[in-house]
Amino acid sequence: MSQAYYLPLGDGRFEATEHTVGPWADSVQHMGPPSALLARAMLRCRPREDTALAKLTVDILGPVPRAEVEVAATVLRAGRTIELIGAQLSVAGTVAARATGWRLVRTDTGALAGGAPEPMPPPQAGGQLPLPDAWVVDGYLSSIEWRWLDGWWAEQGAAVAWGRPRFDLVAGEPTDGLCRLLTVADSASGMSSRLDPADWLFPNTDLTVHLHRMPRGEWVGVQANTVIGPTGAAVATATLHDLDGAVGSSAQILTVRAR
Numbered sequence: 001m002s003q004a005y006y007l008p009l010g011d012g013r014f015e016a017t018e019h020t021v022g023p024w025a026d027s028v029q030h031m032g033p034p035s036a037l038l039a040r041a042m043l044r045c046r047p048r049e050d051t052a053l054a055k056l057t058v059d060i061l062g063p064v065p066r067a068e069v070e071v072a073a074t075v076l077r078a079g080r081t082i083e084l085i086g087a088q089l090s091v092a093g094t095v096a097a098r099a100t101g102w103r104l105v106r107t108d109t110g111a112l113a114g115g116a117p118e119p120m121p122p123p124q125a126g127g128q129l130p131l132p133d134a135w136v137v138d139g140y141l142s143s144i145e146w147r148w149l150d151g152w153w154a155e156q157g158a159a160v161a162w163g164r165p166r167f168d169l170v171a172g173e174p175t176d177g178l179c180r181l182l183t184v185a186d187s188a189s190g191m192s193s194r195l196d197p198a199d200w201l202f203p204n205t206d207l208t209v210h211l212h213r214m215p216r217g218e219w220v221g222v223q224a225n226t227v228i229g230p231t232g233a234a235v236a237t238a239t240l241h242d243l244d245g246a247v248g249s250s251a252q253i254l255t256v257r258a259r
Helices: 032-043 177-185
Strands: 004-010 013-016 051-060 068-077 082-091 094-105 144-150 159-165 168-170 206-211 220-228 233-242 245-255
Touching: 004 032, 032 051, 032 068, 032 082, 032 094, 032 168, 032 177, 159 177, 168 177, 177 206, 177 220, 177 233
Parallel strands: 004 168
Antiparallel strands: 004 013, 013 068, 051 094, 051 206, 068 082, 082 094, 144 159, 159 220, 206 245, 220 233, 233 245
């Protein structure tokens, strides 16, 4: 068994391992690992220690197969205090996902900090529950250590849980806190689903994460809720945490249709 989501092949190319397999089909990746791989590319793109990524959006252009992927990033808008970074993930020459991220200059606002939601109870307060039979679980879902505080995969409605990736993003290198957060954050829509996946499809077409501080540590807390509209669209939102408290929020747009 591989000990990472991706094996590096050089020149921005990576081989997706069995841990990337998503819940819909065993040939398609969950978008958590690809989103984290795009974030990794942004962090390495002309890095500046005086800046931090504060917003990242991933647009999903189609299913990402479990195959070799290629990732590249570039500075779209350079600036002294604000920069826009772009990245894309391709499979066999076809772009499968694009991402943009705003990188902001760091300033000392410690004396002004406040307004964040209350911290979540710690992971030790949560329970480890079985994975649902309706989804492919021998892949991404089992690659995360889940601790449920409220709700569960097979329960409909809002949910609160901690997730800790059991593997590094890329073999042979430590995983940044932001990449760990992106690996887990894309699960918010599945955690808080209001539909039976045996009868309905509800894939997300994007993931946007806003951060008021950079996440630290291995655990990612997710307080998730999904709202379904009357015309086939739904929005999943979440407050994201590390062990020190809230770090930001996420949003996903979902397309809802019967199987």
